[in-house]
Amino acid sequence: MRTIHLLAGLALAGVAAGAWAQKNATEAAIDEYRAMLADGNPAELTEAKGEDLWQQKRGPKNASLEACDLGKGPGVVKGAFVELPRYFADTGKVQDLETRLVTCMERIQGFNGAEIRKTAWGKGEKANVDALATYVAGQSRGMAIRVPQDQPMEREYYEVGRRLFFTRGGTHDFACATCHGQDGKRIRLQDLPNLTKNPGDNSGFPAWPAYRVSTGDVWTMQHRLNDCFRQQRFPEPNYGADALTALSVYLGVNANGAKSTAPALKR
Numbered sequence: 001m002r003t004i005h006l007l008a009g010l011a012l013a014g015v016a017a018g019a020w021a022q023k024n025a026t027e028a029a030i031d032e033y034r035a036m037l038a039d040g041n042p043a044e045l046t047e048a049k050g051e052d053l054w055q056q057k058r059g060p061k062n063a064s065l066e067a068c069d070l071g072k073g074p075g076v077v078k079g080a081f082v083e084l085p086r087y088f089a090d091t092g093k094v095q096d097l098e099t100r101l102v103t104c105m106e107r108i109q110g111f112n113g114a115e116i117r118k119t120a121w122g123k124g125e126k127a128n129v130d131a132l133a134t135y136v137a138g139q140s141r142g143m144a145i146r147v148p149q150d151q152p153m154e155r156e157y158y159e160v161g162r163r164l165f166f167t168r169g170g171t172h173d174f175a176c177a178t179c180h181g182q183d184g185k186r187i188r189l190q191d192l193p194n195l196t197k198n199p200g201d202n203s204g205f206p207a208w209p210a211y212r213v214s215t216g217d218v219w220t221m222q223h224r225l226n227d228c229f230r231q232q233r234f235p236e237p238n239y240g241a242d243a244l245t246a247l248s249v250y251l252g253v254n255a256n257g258a259k260s261t262a263p264a265l266k267r
Contacts, residue, residue, distance in 0.1 A: 043134060043211035043263035046218040050135025053128055059109030068104035070097070070136065081140040082260050085249050087151040094157045096248045097133050098222045099240045105129070117239045121223055126239070133220045134209045137262035144259055145206050147252035154249065157242075161250025164243060165195070170233035176247070178232075180204075190267065195251055198258050205248070205255040207264035214267055221248055 054065045054077070070080035071088070085096040091103060106113040111125060119126040149155050168175040179185060180195040193199035199206075208221040219227075225244050229236050237243050 041211055041263065041265050042216075043209070043218050043265070046131050046134045046209075046211070047138045047263060048135075050131035050133070050138075053132050054135055059105065059111045061108065061110035063109050065101075065104055065108060065132070067108055068101070070100055070104075077136055077139045079140055079143060081137045081262065082143045082145050083148060085154075085157070085245050085252060086148050087153050093242075094151075094153050094245055094249060096221065096245045097136060098129055098220055099245060101129050101132050101136075102240060121226075122217060130209065130218055130220050130223070134218055134263045137209050137260065140260050141262065142259055144257055145252060145255045147249065147256055149253060157246045157249040158253055160243075161246035161248070164247055165250055172233050174232040174234075176228060176232075195254060198255050201259045202261040202264055203258075205251040206258045206260045207262055207266065209262050210264040210266040212266050218263060219266075 057064050066075045068074065069088075069090075070077065071083055071086050072078075072080050081097060084100065085094050087094050088100065088103075093099075095103065102111075102113050102116055105111040105116065105125070116125045116129065122130070149158060165176040166181070168178070175181075177196070179187065179192050183194045185192040185194075193203040195204050205221070208224055209218050210224075211218050222239060222244055225247055226236055226239075
């Protein structure tokens, strides 16, 4: 009997070792694929499109976005991304990169912000917002995240974002923290960063916008968070919703000090 148990144990150990080796081989193949793409990240094309859009005179007012203030003064792009979301006195709100860009497109170029917000992902002017966000993010590549908490409303948004992060609901009784609230978690072959603390460079907040290999396009942070709600079976927030901005504040402040790699490359 002991011999049978020993043989069974050895067999199970062999199966586990084989599965572990297969997993490691698959992970290595994925890492190699990412490294190959990183030499020519497709997000570079979206970034170039965004730069053109920033400089072009467009919209009913036939104006460029070079007068847009992203927090460091009109037209200043370098370093703006790593300090967003932040409070803007001219809107009286905390805004992330996408909502701030829509504000500029409304006020400077005359676009209809409501129409942009209800447009489908990857379509029309919303696709142009994605490209603009990718361009702006790229201008801060390698810089440390410094999402501010100087204004009372910025601190309020952080607290709201924290509460949202841990709120469970939907048909699966999930929260953001279900997947991203502890170290060492994973889904299938995907490592899940712990976003309650600084996840490090190229992980979580500092990496978005990013080109997603699985979908073949660039996703902004708004798009990524919206998809998290979808996967949790929550009602999907409206584009530009304060809830999404609050979550971004929470994730961004937690990531302060990490270096931005956006636009990054994701599975």
